Every structure is written in structure tokens, then in C-alpha cells.
Amino acid sequence: QKEVEQNSGPLSVPEGAIASLNCTYSDRGSQSFFWYRQYSGKSPELIMFIYSNGDKEDGRFTAQLNKASQYVSLLIRDSQPSDSATYLCAVTFDSGGSNYKLTFGKGTLLTVNP
Amino acid sequence: GAVVSQHPSWVICKSGTSVKIECRSLDFQATTMFWYRQFPKQSLMLMATSNEGSKATYEQGVEKDKFLINHASLTLSTLTVTSAHPEDSSFYICSARQALYEQYFGPGTRLTVT
Numbered sequence: 001q002k003e004v005e006q007n008s009g010p011l012s013v014p015e016g017a018i019a020s021l022n023c024t025y026s027d028r029g030s031q032s033f034f035w036y037r038q039y040s041g042k043s044p045e046l047i048m049f050i051y052s053n054g055d056k057e058d059g060r061f062t063a064q065l066n067k068a069s070q071y072v073s074l075l076i077r078d079s080q081p082s083d084s085a086t087y088l089c090a091v092t093f094d095s096g097g098s099n100y101k102l103t104f105g106k107g108t109l110l111t112v113n114p
Numbered sequence: 115g116a117v118v119s120q121h122p123s124w125v126i127c128k129s130g131t132s133v134k135i136e137c138r139s140l141d142f143q144a145t146t147m148f149w150y151r152q153f154p155k156q157s158l159m160l161m162a163t164s165n166e167g168s169k170a171t172y173e174q175g176v177e178k179d180k181f182l183i184n185h186a187s188l189t190l191s192t193l194t195v196t197s198a199h200p201e202d203s204s205f206y207i208c209s210a211r212q213a214l215y216e217q218y219f220g221p222g223t224r225l226t227v228t
């Protein structure tokens with residue numbers, strides 16, 4: 001059973017602070033890692049993806065991957081109230097025939113307080 | 115780029131009727147599309163993988179005769195919920211794969227069966 005674990009939260013941070021979201025996964029064969037943002041009642045929106053160990057930065061977002069520890073995180077700098085949403089961690093593994101499927105965590109609810 | 119549309123955005127139907135949901139990739143060709151279902155306060159659950167020109171691959175526990183998937187072209191996949199019942203009421207979301215690992219989601223279809 002391939003599992004992706006996230007703290008459900010809610011995680012509450014003040015405006016302007018750094019929000020840190022964490023995710024662990026069970027399958028060492030996992031190949032790529034994604035963070036999606038989902039507002040209530042809406043579908044997920046891709047924020048970032050990371051394939052290699054280390055950090056990847058995109059604007060206010062930084063994804064960090066540590067394959068040895070099977071851990072991926074998302075840092076949001078200068079958090080804004082508009083960042084308030086559920087953040088979904090997703091992991092891809094090869095299910096055969098190049099059908100790389102995403103396995104989602106249950107998501108972490110982030111609230112940024114003005 | 116990487117825009118995926120779904121139609122309809124919401125639908126209400128009576129128990130026992132069938133409902134068709136369309137998923138289109140608007141600015142890219144998608145050989146693979148995925149169908150997910152999300153119940154309130156839960157994460158996305160993959161229902162099936164749809165490959166253009168071939169039969170869909172269903173996840174364990176998903177009834178293939180109830181959830182009919184057709185991927186007739188590189189930009190269109192359809193999900194038909196046959197003989198819908200109230201327990202089928204959910205948020206149905208499709209995604210289309212643009213690159214090997216990257217999936218982009220449609221806006222979702224909220225189905226309510228009365």
C-alpha cells in the first residue's frame with residue numbers, strides 16, 4: 001500500500017510569517033513529488049513539483065525533498081491571507097506501462113491570519 | 115497553458131438516471147487522463163486512468179460498469195455515471211497529463227443525486 005501522510009492541521013500562521021508544510025511517503029520507488037493547493041469547493045491547483053533531492057524555489061514557495069528520509073516539504077514565505085487553503089502533497093509512482101499515478105495525502109489546512 | 119475544462123460544473127439528477135461528464139484539455143494533447151472523486155473533507159481518490167484509444171484502467175473497488183469512461187480523442191475524455199444513486203453524490207475531478215509526470219486538473223463537477 002503506497003501511502004502519503006500529512007498533518008491535517010489546521011496550521012495557523014500570522015500574515016507575513018513562514019508556513020511550513022510537511023509530507024512523508026512510504027514507497028521508496030516514488031519518483032516525483034507535487035504540491036497542490038485546493039481552495040474550498042474548487043479543484044487542486046499545481047503549485048510546484050520536485051524530482052531531485054534538495055531545494056527548489058519558485059517565488060515565495062520552496063519545495064524541499066529528502067529521498068533518504070522519504071520526506072518532502074513546502075515552505076511559503078511572506079504568507080498572505082490568500083494562501084489560506086488546503087495543501088495537498090502528491091507522489092507519483094510507476095504503476096506499469098508508464099501510467100504514472102498520483103497518490104495524494106489527505107491535505108493540510110493552512111490558515112493565514114491578517 | 116495546461117488548461118483543462120470540465121462540463122458541466124454542477125448537475126442534479128434523479129436516482130436511477132445517468133449523467134455524463136466531459137473533460138477536455140484545451141491547449142495540449144493528453145494521451146492520458148485521470149478521473150478522481152472527492153467526498154467532503156476527504157482527499158482525492160483516483161477512480162480510473164483513461165488512455166486515448168484503449169480501455170480505461172479502474173482502481174480497485176470502482177465498478178467499471180457503473181462508471182463508464184471513454185477517451186475518444188487526445189483532448190476529450192468522458193465519465194458516465196450510470197443508474198446514479200444518492201451515494202454517488204460527490205465532486206468529480208478529471209486531470210490530464212501534459213508531461214510524463216505533470217497532471218493538471220479540471221475545475222470539477224459537483225454531482226448531486228436526489
